[in-house]
Amino acid sequence: MKLRLGTRGSALAKAQSQMIADAVTAATGRTVELVEIVTPGDRSAAPVQRLGVGVFVSALRDALQAKEIDFAVHSYKDLPTAPVDDLIIAAVPERADPRDVLVARDGLTLAELPPSSVVGTGALRRIAQLQALGLGLRTTPIRGNVDSRLRRVASGELDAIVLAKAGLDRLGRSAEATEALDPMLMLPAPAQGALAVECRADDNDLVEALSALDHPATRAAVAAERGLLAQLEAGCSAPIAGLAEISEDEIYLRGAVFSEDGRHAIRLSRTGTIADADQIGRLLAADLLAAGADRLFSVGGGVPSGDGETDENDAVPGSAQ
């Protein structure tokens, strides 16, 4: 029987779903059919910030629980940290490049952008790290899918944008990046570049089949980064960055929290073994909180869920990613 893979309609969602569909077919010989799920977010004209990242994930999860689809592929960084009853992340495929990239006019790098250049990004994590460089850059929130973002640089409206390399790569547009940002300057969002392949927990044959796509080192890295995120969310509302690197069975996890203006940052790291991935993240969060993370961000209301970047969460009807 055909497997039904539920996907959002954006170009990025479809590209990464098709990638996983092909991998499932290669690993199991089974045919996979993409089923487009129209989410309330796709239908609504309301700003995504108000709807929240969750609406897109929820619609796919509802379809899973209603057995309208058999599995779904999510950008892992867009998943809330709370687990869901009856569903399981059956595979965490090998991660793509987790870094952010700059796409700037005239092939410029960050260091070559003149003071007062305008960089489009709505993610507080990115804004804070850009401001922390002290280059005099200005930032402006930006909406729309990847293609429309890139066009705003091409048209000269913006000097540059910052986005996840993985998204650009999956759309076949890697060549437009003018600089891959070193995590020393721009630590990525927890789980950036990783995908989560989710199905019903009691769908034993499918859980088993999808496990062929699992990449244990990526699973451990994501567990560490999301352990950090989960524990920090409980204790502070500052923008959060985290990146785990794996070497054999060792984890090296870096984490950071920022004040919105980028004037204050706390950066710490921890090492441990992959068996303790989640715990390493939680311990690093405790270290960051002890160092004052909870006092960094105090602007009313805190940070909305997700990473604040709306391109994978854009509400423009029919928008192609």
Ligand SMILES: NCc1[nH]cc(CCC(=O)O)c1CC(=O)O
């Ligand atoms: N919240 C936006 C989002 N969610 C997932 C990706 C693509 C990269 C990934 O899979 O991490 C993006 C785009 C971006 O941050 O530039």
